[in-house]
Amino acid sequence: MTNRRVVGLRERLLRAGVTVAYLAPQDVNDPSYFDDHVDAAVRAFQQERGLIVDGLVGPETDRGLNEAQYALGDRSLYLDEDRPLRGDDVAGLQHNLSRLGFYYGHLNGIFTRGTHHAVLELQQSLGVAATGVVDRETIAALARINKNITSSKAFSLRDYHRLERATSALRGRSVVLVPSRAAGQQPPASAAPDFAERSDEVTTDVAVLAFGLLQEIGAEPAIVAPDRTLRDRRGDDVRCVPSVHDAIGGRPDSVVVSLHCDWNDSPAATGLASYYWGEQDHSEVYSPIGERAAGLVLKEMVARTGALDLGSHARQWELLRTHDAPTVWLDLGYLSSATDRAALADPEHRSHLAEAVVFGLQRMFLLAEDDVPTGTMRLDDVAEFNGR
Numbered sequence: 057m058t059n060r061r062v063v064g065l066r067e068r069l070l071r072a073g074v075t076v077a078y079l080a081p082q083d084v085n086d087p088s089y090f091d092d093h094v095d096a097a098v099r100a101f102q103q104e105r106g107l108i109v110d111g112l113v114g115p116e117t118d119r120g121l122n123e124a125q126y127a128l129g130d131r132s133l134y135l136d137e138d139r140p141l142r143g144d145d146v147a148g149l150q151h152n153l154s155r156l157g158f159y160y161g162h163l164n165g166i167f168t169r170g171t172h173h174a175v176l177e178l179q180q181s182l183g184v185a186a187t188g189v190v191d192r193e194t195i196a197a198l199a200r201i202n203k204n205i206t207s208s209k210a211f212s213l214r215d216y217h218r219l220e221r222a223t224s225a226l227r228g229r230s231v232v233l234v235p236s237r238a239a240g241q242q243p244p245a246s247a248a249p250d251f252a253e254r255s256d257e258v259t260t261d262v263a264v265l266a267f268g269l270l271q272e273i274g275a276e277p278a279i280v281a282p283d284r285t286l287r288d289r290r291g292d293d294v295r296c297v298p299s300v301h302d303a304i305g306g307r308p309d310s311v312v313v314s315l316h317c318d319w320n321d322s323p324a325a326t327g328l329a330s331y332y333w334g335e336q337d338h339s340e341v342y343s344p345i346g347e348r349a350a351g352l353v354l355k356e357m358v359a360r361t362g363a364l365d366l367g368s369h370a371r372q373w374e375l376l377r378t379h380d381a382p383t384v385w386l387d388l389g390y391l392s393s394a395t396d397r398a399a400l401a402d403p404e405h406r407s408h409l410a411e412a413v414v415f416g417l418q419r420m421f422l423l424a425e426d427d428v429p430t431g432t433m434r435l436d437d438v439a440e441f442n443g444r
Contacts (some may be wrong), residue, residue: 058425062094065113065121072124078102080294106336106372114242116374124145124166131342133190135172142166149190152198153178163342164377223424227274230310232303232381233263233413238280239314239375247319247392254391258400259315260286262388266313267294273414278303300379307388311349312382315402319392326393327364330354331385333377334370341370345382345420353386353416355430359407360401363389386413388404 066081076097080251081087095111102109105120113121128148133141153159158181159174179186182197230249237256268288270277279286280303281296290296297303301333318329327350332346340345342430350368358365366387366391376383388409389396399405 057108059090060088062090065090066094068121069094069126072101072121072253074101074104076353093200103336106370110245112245114126115240116242119374120330128152129192129195130328132192133167133175135167135169135188137169140166140168149175156201159173166378166416179394180413195232206283224413226270226421228309229275230304230307231270231275231277231417232280232297232300232310232312233266233277234300234312234375235259235263236314236316241316241317244319246321251317251319255317258317258388258391258406262315262406262409264288264294265407266413269410269414292312300381304379304381307381311345311417312377312379312381312383313349313353313417314383314385316385316387318387318390320390321392323392325390325392326396328354328357328361328389329366329387330368331371331376332368333372333383336372338370342377343382346376346384349417349420350384350386352419353384353413356412356419357386357388357409358414359430360412361405363396363399376412 063081066087067077069076070080074097076093078084078093079097080092084091084093091173098117099109099111099115100116101107101124102111105117105124107116107120122204123143125143126143128145133146142165144165146167147163147376150159150161150163150165153171153174154163156178158177159171161168161170161174175190175194176186176188178198179188179194180193182201184193184197188344227438235256236259237252241252241255243255248254260279260281264286267277267279278295278297279296280300282298286294286296293327300312301375304312330342330350333343334341334347334348347368347370354365354368358361372408373385376385389400391397391400411417
């Protein structure tokens with residue numbers, strides 16, 4: 057492919073720190089050509105960021121490249137609630153603030169109000185003007201004490217604190233279910249033309265089934281379905297909200313479950329997988345609740361459906377790190393597989409998937425002595441834990 061935008065892509069990859077031979081525009085005869093070196097650079101960037109490694113500059117990769125253009129100190133940082141600043145420089149600031157004990161939120165690279173308040177506290181502590189703006193003076197003051205900062209996992213303390221405070225009940229807990237269309241899932245490049253439609257139909261049905269089970273035990277579920285009216289199999293309306301933010305509403309007990317189908321060039325690809333927010337090399341887990349939920353729900357899905365277990369994985373995907381609540385991404389199967397496609401069309405299989413979501417979440421909050429073997433929990437057990 058030849059395009060003038062490829063020249064800009066080469067420069068963006070270089071600024072993002074990717075080092076691949078013959079990537080720089082001045083090192084090749086035709087810098088507008090998307091050659092093997094550019095492809096390797098894109099894949100290296102995706103691998104480093106925990107993105108899907110496909111060599112395509114889709115929305116997630118493009119967003120990641122935009123965020124990677126800034127290092128801490130390249131620009132002033134400040135709160136803009138209409139168009140929040142995003143980037144690696146914001147993530148670096150949050151990381152330093154968390155190590156100093158000023159910031160306990162997610163390291164999502166988004167300058168939110170929580171980041172603003174942490175900056176104000178930092179400035180007051182450093183004796184610089186408490187403006188909330190991270191300018192050269194603030195950066196210089198931070199650099200003077202940076203050598204004394206020791207590593208910590210302060211950014212995940214809030215999740216650990218939530219687990220410590222949690223009761224064994226799902227009753228009254230906010231659970232947000234996000235079908236694939238509402239999650240903004242981009243179809244894989246090789247997917248069938250009707251992939252998005254079929255994925256949305258499957259994941260919406262599983263979400264509605266899980267909604268019914270959660271509501272029955274006294275939880276407070278919601279399905280993200282902008283401009284849609286959804287009904288359960290009895291014809292009753294389910295609670296739909298336009299966005300995850302509207303569903304969470306500042307509640308610290310919320311859990312977000314995002315439901316997806318997958319596609320692979322090989323029709324032999326089959327199985328179930330789950331994802332949570334963390335580094336792909338497992339060096340850091342940014343959401344302990346997300347990690348625990350992803351593992352338990354996956355185990356329940358595998359036990360109840362007999363599908364292949366493809367594992368639970370840490371990723372830096374936008375959806376996993378954006379929301380101010382633990383978030384789990386569940387892949388329910390491959391629509392490119394005849395086996396998975398047939399299973400996902402089966403109402404009983406979908407019911408098992410919905411049960412797995414509910415039972416996995418319930419097990420997450422149980423004390424060790426109250427837990428039960430994977431695949432053996434029943435709705436009566438959940439009702440008992442929740443006093444129903």
